[in-house]
Amino acid sequence: MSHLRREIVKLLFQRRTYVGWLGLLAIPVIMTIALRLSSEQPSEGHGPPFFSNIAGNGLFVPLAALAFLSFFLLPLVSAMTGGFVIAGEAETGTLKTLLTRPVARGRMLLAKWFVAVLYVGVGLALVGVGGAVAGGLIFGFHPLTTLSGGQLGMAQSLGTIALAYLIVLAGMTCIVSLAVALSTLTDSSLTAAVGTLVIVLILEALGQFSYFDFLKPYLFTSHNEDWFNLLRQPVSWRPIWEALLTYAAYIVVLVGVAVAAFRRKDILS
Amino acid sequence: MTDREPRPAQEACVGPRVVLSTHQLTKDFKSLRAVDHLDLSVCEGDVFGFLGPNGAGKTTTIRMILGLIYPTEGHVQILEHRVPDQRLDALRHVGGFVDVPAFYKNMSARRNLRLLGRMSGEVSEARIDEVLDMVGLSQRGDSKVGSYSHGMGQRLGIAQALIHQPALIILDEPTSGLDPQGMKDVRELVRELGRQGTTVFLSSHLLHEVEQVCNRAVIMDKGRIVVQGPVSELRPARMSVKVLTNDRPRTAEVLRRLLGPDAVLDGGDEVHAGDEFLRFTCGDDLVPEIVRQLVAEGIDVRAVVPAVEQGLEDFFLELTGASSKADRGHPDSSRESTGAER
Numbered sequence: 001m002s003h004l005r006r007e008i009v010k011l012l013f014q015r016r017t018y019v020g021w022l023g024l025l026a027i028p029v030i031m032t033i034a035l036r037l038s039s040e041q042p043s044e045g046h047g048p049p050f051f052s053n054i055a056g057n058g059l060f061v062p063l064a065a066l067a068f069l070s071f072f073l074l075p076l077v078s079a080m081t082g083g084f085v086i087a088g089e090a091e092t093g094t095l096k097t098l099l100t101r102p103v104a105r106g107r108m109l110l111a112k113w114f115v116a117v118l119y120v121g122v123g124l125a126l127v128g129v130g131g132a133v134a135g136g137l138i139f140g141f142h143p144l145t146t147l148s149g150g151q152l153g154m155a156q157s158l159g160t161i162a163l164a165y166l167i168v169l170a171g172m173t174c175i176v177s178l179a180v181a182l183s184t185l186t187d188s189s190l191t192a193a194v195g196t197l198v199i200v201l202i203l204e205a206l207g208q209f210s211y212f213d214f215l216k217p218y219l220f221t222s223h224n225e226d227w228f229n230l231l232r233q234p235v236s237w238r239p240i241w242e243a244l245l246t247y248a249a250y251i252v253v254l255v256g257v258a259v260a261a262f263r264r265k266d267i268l269s
Numbered sequence: 270m271t272d273r274e275p276r277p278a279q280e281a282c283v284g285p286r287v288v289l290s291t292h293q294l295t296k297d298f299k300s301l302r303a304v305d306h307l308d309l310s311v312c313e314g315d316v317f318g319f320l321g322p323n324g325a326g327k328t329t330t331i332r333m334i335l336g337l338i339y340p341t342e343g344h345v346q347i348l349e350h351r352v353p354d355q356r357l358d359a360l361r362h363v364g365g366f367v368d369v370p371a372f373y374k375n376m377s378a379r380r381n382l383r384l385l386g387r388m389s390g391e392v393s394e395a396r397i398d399e400v401l402d403m404v405g406l407s408q409r410g411d412s413k414v415g416s417y418s419h420g421m422g423q424r425l426g427i428a429q430a431l432i433h434q435p436a437l438i439i440l441d442e443p444t445s446g447l448d449p450q451g452m453k454d455v456r457e458l459v460r461e462l463g464r465q466g467t468t469v470f471l472s473s474h475l476l477h478e479v480e481q482v483c484n485r486a487v488i489m490d491k492g493r494i495v496v497q498g499p500v501s502e503l504r505p506a507r508m509s510v511k512v513l514t515n516d517r518p519r520t521a522e523v524l525r526r527l528l529g530p531d532a533v534l535d536g537g538d539e540v541h542a543g544d545e546f547l548r549f550t551c552g553d554d555l556v557p558e559i560v561r562q563l564v565a566e567g568i569d570v571r572a573v574v575p576a577v578e579q580g581l582e583d584f585f586l587e588l589t590g591a592s593s594k595a596d597r598g599h600p601d602s603s604r605e606s607t608g609a610e611r
């Protein structure tokens with residue numbers, strides 16, 4: 001717990017923490033205001049998924065924002081956050097300051113990984129809450145209409161939104177874990193973050209070619225939109241569970257690699 | 270010279286226990302051997318100087334002692350704990366820093382000390398106040414570290430090394446970047462720690478600093494120990510002396526008689542107000558006899574200047590090789606070239 005407390009204190013003392021969170025909070029708010037001010041409402045198929053539903057129901061704002069952000073901005077934030085975990089501290093020299101203390105490297109890395117995930121999670125929560133509040137204030141709250149045409153109750157609607165956010169957070173945790181693993185192999189946080197994004201893009205590209213269809217179930221990037229299944233009636237749970245299992249496998253392997261690499265790493269920075 | 274050669278760790282401390290020792294400690298970076306089968310020992314209560322030119326392997330050795338890098342061969346022993354195998358147990362007894370001390374710049378010095386100190390156990394606010402006072406930062410303890418000068422950062426580095434009252438303190442060039450008063454303060458602090466019985470391992474490339482502060486030292490070069498022993502024994506057996514008299518030719522005559530006809534007397538161009546310097550090198554036990562003889566010959570001896578510092582410098586360079594000291598491709602020297610090390 002002391003490791004976690006220390007990492008959380010460090011997170012809260014960084015200005016960029018709040019800049020990142022504010023930026024994420026601003027996006028659904030801006031999205032809502034822009035839509036309200038626009039004379040033309042988006043039609044089906046234009047803009048991110050669920051964008052055309054917003055004008056009729058503010059509860060679609062958090063879903064539209066999630067779909068919009070999970071395409072690029074959230075992976076970017078996740079890669080940067082994870083990339084800083086070890087390499088960023090190596091750059092600033094504080095890694096050696098920490099490691100001259102009696103602290104187990106593996107535990108320290110796990111605490112840092114957890115706080116990086118927590119950072120992305122809080123960012124996502126801000127997107128969700130900011131989107132729901134802005135959408136509700138401007139367009140009103142109504143029960144969600146599912147992709148199958150049915151309607152969910154208000155409580156079920158909110159639960160579905162929360163679940164969607166948790167599934168996306170699991171996907172982003174894969175990216176954080178990949179970035180943390182790369183962060184243990186370099187002393188440049190930028191290299192770790194860019195390396196992560198390059199790998200994510202390669203995985204996404206692989207998923208686009210039918211030749212590599214056999215790989216698709218095993219690529220975590222192929223499950224980015226599986227949370228849409230929450231909006232079917234009945235909910236199509238199978239792809240959601242497959243996505244979560246794939247995410248879990250990646251997370252375990254990547255964090256394991258990160259811990260193993262960090263425990264043997266020579267700290268030369 | 271044989272009495273200055275490295276001795277096995279356990280033999281070096283007669284009476285006090287060995288606090289720190291290295292055993293055949295070796296580190297290779299690819300094909301480069303940065304530290305080569307290093308055997309040294311630091312006794313309890315020592316203020317131990319770790320001398321060497323830039324790139325000698327000092328920082329690499331300290332990193333291995335602190336468990337930051339893994340040795341290729343050998344191990345470190347801190348009290349009864351082996352590093353790297355028992356790194357956590359060993360580090361509970363150690364405080365220190367390597368290279369430039371680094372802190373969280375958005376936090377105050379006090380919060381940094383609290384955060385780091387608690388990694389080594391409970392640390393009271395009173396102890397934080399005490400160490401801030403010891404290093405002269407009590408007035409700036411609540412300022413963000415980002416606003417600190419380099420010298421203040423060095424002082425804070427020492428404060429974080431002391432915060433948990435460790436048995437062994439390792440300081441890597443702690444006076445680097447300090448102004449003369451700051452250097453004096455830090456050296457006095459290190460001496461005071463030594464007086465209190467704290468064992469201090471002080472890395473430096475400043476001979477006079479080690480001479481002022483330490484009781485034992487090693488001189489290291491190219492990853493190996495060149496000399497190890499009490500600082501007083503590290504002085505060259507032959508020392509360089511300048512003598513100032515009112516009669517240079519007769520002084521030279523006396524010196525040649527005492528030192529032999531082939532003695533090198535370097536009068537140089539140093540002529541001062543009618544008196545003449547003569548510089549010569551001799552065994553340090555011969556100097557009193559030379560002065561007695563000069564006075565007996567009726568020569569006015571105005572000054573005899575034992576050029577101790579210069580002698581040590583010469584000795585140091587003689588031991589470590591003057592020509593190749595700047596850059597030998599060692600990790601330590603490569604860091605220096607990028608400005609990361611002083």
